[in-house]
Amino acid sequence: MSGPSYAQALFTEFIGARVERVDEGTCLLSLTVEPRHLDRRSGLHSGVLTSLMDATIGIGLGYLRRDEVRHRPHATIEMNASFLADGRQGDEIEVEGRVIPDGPYGRQGRSIAFGEAVARRRPDGEVLALSRLTFAIAAHRHPSAAQGPSPGPEPSP
Amino acid sequence: MQQQHAQSAFVTYIGGRLEEWRDGYVRLGLTVEERHTNPHGVMHGGVLTTLMDEALGGVIASVRGLDDMWKAPHATVDMNVSFLSNARTGDEITIEGAVLKVGRSVAFAEAEARRKRGDVLIAKGRFTFVITRVDGRAAAEEA
Numbered sequence: 001m002s003g004p005s006y007a008q009a010l011f012t013e014f015i016g017a018r019v020e021r022v023d024e025g026t027c028l029l030s031l032t033v034e035p036r037h038l039d040r041r042s043g044l045h046s047g048v049l050t051s052l053m054d055a056t057i058g059i060g061l062g063y064l065r066r067d068e069v070r071h072r073p074h075a076t077i078e079m080n081a082s083f084l085a086d087g088r089q090g091d092e093i094e095v096e097g098r099v100i101p102d103g104p105y106g107r108q109g110r111s112i113a114f115g116e117a118v119a120r121r122r123p124d125g126e127v128l129a130l131s132r133l134t135f136a137i138a139a140h141r142h143p144s145a146a147q148g149p150s151p152g153p154e155p156s157p
Numbered sequence: 158m159q160q161q162h163a164q165s166a167f168v169t170y171i172g173g174r175l176e177e178w179r180d181g182y183v184r185l186g187l188t189v190e191e192r193h194t195n196p197h198g199v200m201h202g203g204v205l206t207t208l209m210d211e212a213l214g215g216v217i218a219s220v221r222g223l224d225d226m227w228k229a230p231h232a233t234v235d236m237n238v239s240f241l242s243n244a245r246t247g248d249e250i251t252i253e254g255a256v257l258k259v260g261r262s263v264a265f266a267e268a269e270a271r272r273k274r275g276d277v278l279i280a281k282g283r284f285t286f287v288i289t290r291v292d293g294r295a296a297a298e299e300a
């Protein structure tokens with residue numbers, strides 16, 4: 001296949017995240033904290049961090065699974081995160097996600113993948129947030145189902 | 158004081174609406190647009206974690222009272238969300254927040270996200286917040 005083997009979500013693009021690196025199961029995003037990213041206390045809204053941490057695993061997993069993603073999309077089913085420090089306007093943030101290498105990530109018959117992500121401030125590297133994510137990989141669907149508006153994965157609860 | 162239970166800049170930016178805010182209950186709404194989706198055309202999980210955080214920060218403020226909140230702001234320390242189903246462009250989403258406990262230094266709350274189409278529970282979240290002490294440094298720094 002040609003072109004990059006990943007796609008950033010419209011949502012994280014809309015937020016203003018930049019894809020800096022995508023590798024085998026890893027992904028590095030960055031973001032400059034602007035006024036639109038703030039919460040009611042004028043700190044970085046934790047939703048920005050959860051969105052980007054989620055995205056790093058979604059993208060990294062997409063890189064690993066390549067074309068299979070079109071037929072069997074993956075989706076977050078579980079996420080937990082801890083917030084260790086506040087981000088502020090003007091901060092440069094990096095978010096790095098890693099699909100757990102030994103975990104099953106969409107080989108035939110596999111349906112679950114695991115990942116972990118960390119958000120840091122640049123350049124001092126202070127950790128702002130940590131996260132663990134679980135993704136479900138949709139059951140096999142007919143290739144034609146990948147065309148047009150995707151019904152999306154229907155992970156079993 | 159007027160803006161203290163208004164929504165955050167980030168939730169305004171992504172298109173979330175504060176629909177109800179009263180003692181112990183907060184409800185937000187969102188109409189899913191293309192900008193909220195992932196490459197598979199479904200709503201990004203980050204939309205829900207953002208709205209849940211906002212709803213629960215707000216509902217804890219509703220119980221603590223705005224004066225206390227500004228003297229000693231609370232901040233998310235932990236969150237845990239299960240995504241049970243999804244939503245697509247055009248769907249109407251509702252996020253409801255309720256308090257489990259507001260203690261002296263920690264508060265617990267939970268949120269549910271529902272999709273109007275089919276009246277489906279699409280996500281459930283539990284959040285923990287830390288409350289800085291009224292005489293603590295964090296409150297002083299905010300001033």
